[in-house]
Amino acid sequence: MIWLGIESSCDETACAILRDDPLEILSNPLYSQIQEHAKYGGVVPEVAARAHLEKITTICQKAIDEAKISLKDIDAIAFTRGPGLMGPLLVGASFARGLARDLNIPAYGINHLEGHLSAAWLTEQDLEPPYLTLTVSGGHTELVVEEPGFKYTLLGRTRDDAAGEAFDKSGILIGLQYPAGSTISKLAKGKNRKFHNFPRALKNEDNGEFSFSGLKTAVRRYVESNSPEFIQENLGDIAASLEDAIIDSLVAKTIWALKKTGFKTLIVGGGVSANGLLRERLGKYCESHGIRLAFPTLYNSTDNGAMIAAAAIRRARAGMLPETSTEVKPWLPLAI
Structure with a gap:
């Protein structure tokens, strides 16, 4: 069976072709809108929706060409229903449904x-x-238990900003361009992570909740209390201290959840799962405690079409595919 996966929740226009049984990614191209949004310091929903509208046909055709199949070979389509930005979600859903109708497939x-x-x-x-x-990304940070039958139980999520947003917005405050997460990681390598003690909100509380809005405030105050020359001269150490604070909070809460649940398998997903320090610190803990740790590949950590098709294939194998008439929902939760 051949699946087309379409992802358009935010600022990546992504399509992928996957074959099931045996599972194989035949293609997984995407178009990143980073340049469109960089000058605004964040994603602008209207700009994102227009970019999706302009690129989705091209990216879909690229996925088909790279997979070396024809349009008529596709047996089913999986698209992102939510959560995400309403405009981008509607572009992907409308494209998917229109194509499915033309091909007479679900x-x-x-x-x-x-x-x-x-x-x-x-x-x-x-x-x-x-x-x-x-799950840790630009829009989401949450700890969830998954049980058989796609039953999800929320242990805790961020009370305000997501970890990815904390990276990007704090990076802008210290003079970096949006998106700043990967730049912070590059600047931080080999630098002093104890240069400045940025706050770790809720780290020691007995719950699975996160909070990063106070960190952004602390970074702003730190920048305002020091000269631009000081910030630039010590940019690497500041970036290292900032990355340490965010990753420390993520790891501490994840360890709390592992101890609370007693599970011996941990799955991490989302754009921030590509962060090397997060992988290193969770890896060390899990290895020393006999816990299986699963990360996606670096390419598949960010939004992509293959992950959407993969979720559909998992559900298809379990006989639990959603109804084909589902509407997009920008605030669709995984677990309540």
């Missing part, structure tokens, strides 16, 4: 967060719930 709406968690399954297909999951 189109299924998939939860974007379930897609992120399915990205690791693409390389480790023997993963079976129950297990603990950490």
Whole structure:
């Protein structure tokens, strides 16, 4: 069976072709809108929607060409139903449904967060719930237990900003361009992570909740209390201290959840899962405590079409595909 996966929840226009049984990614191209949004310091929904509208046909055709198939070879379509930005979601959903109607095949709406968690399954297909999951991206930071039958239980999520947003917005405050997450990581390598003690909100509280809005405030005050010359001269150490604070909070809460649940498998998904320090610190803890740790590949950590198709394939194999008439929902949760 051949699946077309379409992801358009935010600022990546992505399409992928996957074959099931045996599972194989035949193509997985995407168009990133970073340049369109960089000058605004963040994603502008209207700009994102227009870019999706302009690029989705091209990216879909590229996926088909790279997979070396024809349009008529596609058996089913999976598209992102939510969560995400309304305009971009509508572009992807409308394209998917229109194409499905023309091809007389089904189109299924998939939860974007379930897609992120399915990205690791693409390389480790023997993963079976129950297990603990950490989704960490520009819009989401949450700890969720997945049990058989796609049953999700929320242990905790951010009370305000997501970790990815904290990276990007704090990076802008210290003079970096949007998106700043990967730049911070590059600047931080080999630098002094104890140069400045940025706050770790809720780190020691007995719950699975996160908070990063106070960190951004602390960074702003730090920048305002020091000269631009000082910030530039010590940019690497400041970036290292900032990265340490964010990753420390993520790791501390994940360890809390592992201890609370007793699970021996942890799956991490979302754009921030590409962060090297997060992988290193969770890796050390899990290795020393006999816990299986599953990350997606670096490419599949960010939004992509393969993860959406993978989530649909997982559900198809379990006989639990969603109804084909599902509407897009910008605030669609994974677990309540």
